[in-house]
Amino acid sequence: MSKSVSKSVKPIKIVVIGSGGVGKSALTLQFSKSKFFLDYDPTIEDSFSKSCYIDNEMARLDILDTAGQEEFTSMREQYMRLGQAFLVVFSVTDRKGFEEVDSLIQLIYRVKDREAFPIMVAGNKIDLQNDRCIDQSLAQELVQRHQEFNPYCAYIETSAKTRLNVDLVFHDLVRLLRLYNAKGGSKQAKKSKCSLL
Amino acid sequence: MEVDSEDIQLLSMTMTDLRSDQLENQLLRHVDSLNKPLVNPRLRSSFEQLRAEHPRRFAELCKVHLSFITDVPADFLEDETACSGPRLAGHPDGLANKSTTSLTRWLAIGLLSRPAGLHRPPDDAAQLWQAESLLSLLSRQLQAGQPREGLFRKAGSLLRQRQIRDCLREGRLLDSADLSCHDTAGALKNCLADLPEPLLTSRLLPYFQRLAAPPPLLDQPLAAARQLRGLRLLMQLLPARRRCLLARLLCLLHSLSADPESRMCPESLGTVLGPALLYPPVCGWDAALVCARAVGLNSAAARLVELGPALLEIPESLGVDAARALDRLRLGRNPGADEVCLSLRFADCPRFPDPAGFTRAQLADLYTAVHCLPESGRKRRLLRRFNRCNGGLAKPSRPRT
Numbered sequence A: 001m002s003k004s005v006s007k008s009v010k011p012i013k014i015v016v017i018g019s020g021g022v023g024k025s026a027l028t029l030q031f032s033k034s035k036f037f038l039d040y041d042p043t044i045e046d047s048f049s050k051s052c053y054i055d056n057e058m059a060r061l062d063i064l065d066t067a068g069q070e071e072f073t074s075m076r077e078q079y080m081r082l083g084q085a086f087l088v089v090f091s092v093t094d095r096k097g098f099e100e101v102d103s104l105i106q107l108i109y110r111v112k113d114r115e116a117f118p119i120m121v122a123g124n125k126i127d128l129q130n131d132r133c134i135d136q137s138l139a140q141e142l143v144q145r146h147q148e149f150n151p152y153c154a155y156i157e158t159s160a161k162t163r164l165n166v167d168l169v170f171h172d173l174v175r176l177l178r179l180y181n182a183k184g185g186s187k188q189a190k191k192s193k194c195s196l197l
Numbered sequence B: 001m002e003v004d005s006e007d008i009q010l011l012s013m014t015m016t017d018l019r020s021d022q023l024e025n026q027l028l029r030h031v032d033s034l035n036k037p038l039v040n041p042r043l044r045s046s047f048e049q050l051r052a053e054h055p056r057r058f059a060e061l062c063k064v065h066l067s068f069i070t071d072v073p074a075d076f077l078e079d080e081t082a083c084s085g086p087r088l089a090g091h092p093d094g095l096a097n098k099s100t101t102s103l104t105r106w107l108a109i110g111l112l113s114r115p116a117g118l119h120r121p122p123d124d125a126a127q128l129w130q131a132e133s134l135l136s137l138l139s140r141q142l143q144a145g146q147p148r149e150g151l152f153r154k155a156g157s158l159l160r161q162r163q164i165r166d167c168l169r170e171g172r173l174l175d176s177a178d179l180s181c182h183d184t185a186g187a188l189k190n191c192l193a194d195l196p197e198p199l200l201t202s203r204l205l206p207y208f209q210r211l212a213a214p215p216p217l218l219d220q221p222l223a224a225a226r227q228l229r230g231l232r233l234l235m236q237l238l239p240a241r242r243r244c245l246l247a248r249l250l251c252l253l254h255s256l257s258a259d260p261e262s263r264m265c266p267e268s269l270g271t272v273l274g275p276a277l278l279y280p281p282v283c284g285w286d287a288a289l290v291c292a293r294a295v296g297l298n299s300a301a302a303r304l305v306e307l308g309p310a311l312l313e314i315p316e317s318l319g320v321d322a323a324r325a326l327d328r329l330r331l332g333r334n335p336g337a338d339e340v341c342l343s344l345r346f347a348d349c350p351r352f353p354d355p356a357g358f359t360r361a362q363l364a365d366l367y368t369a370v371h372c373l374p375e376s377g378r379k380r381r382l383l384r385r386f387n388r389c390n391g392g393l394a395k396p397s398r399p400r401t
Helices: A002-008 A024-033 A070-082 A095-112 A136-147 A166-182 B005-034 B041-053 B055-067 B099-111 B124-143 B158-169 B181-193 B205-212 B221-237 B240-258 B266-277 B281-285 B287-312 B316-330 B355-371 B377-389
Strands: A011-018 A045-054 A057-066 A085-091 A119-124 A153-157
Touching: A011 A024, A011 A070, A011 A095, A011 A166, A024 A045, A024 A057, A024 A085, A024 A119, A024 A166, A045 A070, A045 A166, A057 A070, A057 A166, A070 A095, A070 B181, A070 B266, A085 A095, A085 A166, A095 A119, A095 A136, A095 B158, A119 A136, A119 A166, A136 A153, A153 A166, B005 B221, B041 B055, B041 B316, B055 B221, B055 B316, B124 B158, B124 B181, B124 B240, B158 B181, B181 B266, B205 B221, B205 B287, B221 B240, B221 B287, B240 B266, B240 B287, B266 B287, B355 B377
Parallel strands: A011 A057, A011 A085, A085 A119, A119 A153
Antiparallel strands: A045 A057
């Protein structure tokens, strides 16, 4: 039953972005395959799909796992154009990865030509409490700044290793997208343009 | 003479076994000789002397050796800048030959303002100096024991990377205590990617891409040996400064890949450094091209990292030929421009004084034996096969006595 239902459901394109080595692939693989892989291979591009019920409604997620290294930034704009919702990952043990979050979110707004868009910020690796250098408050502050004009932005702390909040982060992102679509976000929230004439 | 078909089968099987043993021994000898490094100091100094005093002859010698490994176009060395100058004609991918694609790519090169293959910009040396300085700084940081997990993979601070490069542009090196090796590695990657002329030069880049790509039969010793030899020859063709920089970089990456603390295997390093080392200049901006070729080019870069210091050796046969060429030049017997004396041969078969004659005789024996078989479908099949192998013209020459 579920197979036929999931096939009839339109897939949601989720793009996972973030700096190199922050755990994007680990998070994606933990969600889609329920495994934590110890491999440390940098990704160029991988895609996964998973169907699940979220709030009693079937959702088919097409997740695009991307490269974090700036060598591959040429591909970024291309997949950003296709994405319907974004998971921006940083590691709570890596200050530099966190510094990149804001610019990545800005890039999403620019590429999508929207002031608001479904974006979930995930602070990963919270199992490594001893190495933590980004406080929860710091990340929340960043997200709150965005929430002032983008109500579809949220922050969740995760651990791909212990599977903490892994499902939640993807499910909440789908919820944000549904809310965004329900409010007609895709039609209305376009950036205000000069209307002199 | 009556020959039973089973005898023939046995005879040919024995001959096949014998030949395969001989072939295997020959192959192993050939593999050993392909990559025997040059250790003789006299030959080494002749080699360096030929390179310094007769660069054109030296490059020509390398080209001939390279042509045993891969296809090298006849006009490979036709312009004055020999192996150092940017050049797109004679590109093995046919870059300048196909009108539409080449036009697109030329346009792309022009529009995207990376002047590869057109004019060497004046700041090329300055950019190389920046990369050398960054590499030295990175080596110092690693020696000082800075944490290296995910080096070249994890992003450094963009602000600090910009500061480092700004300082370098002013001709000084920023070496502050709060600079991490990730900052330096990031700046080095950017610096290599921004080189106006790729580190491996526009001329040699396609050959590096092709030769470093994992061959389909890498498990076979001959394929791996030929790859190593080809890459060693290409290294020798690089201009001195680029060769030194590449050598230092590959040695650093090789030792990094062997360090478990870094968690960066050659494949991972190939993925993150492939764009800076092996991607064609225009590729950095062309997403479609990156997607199509990324995996192959990254694994080629991984192979370079894996081989690392092994690439710096000079093949002995090249050294011997270089010394011979130098002797001839010294004696004033200046050979013609196309004449290159080689110690290389396509086949070695020291066990038989006349290998070609031996093969002919064996073939003639086999043909006669097949001819004596009673008429059957099998005999016709074997004869057809013989004719096919023999060009279908005549039976092998030596009649059985």
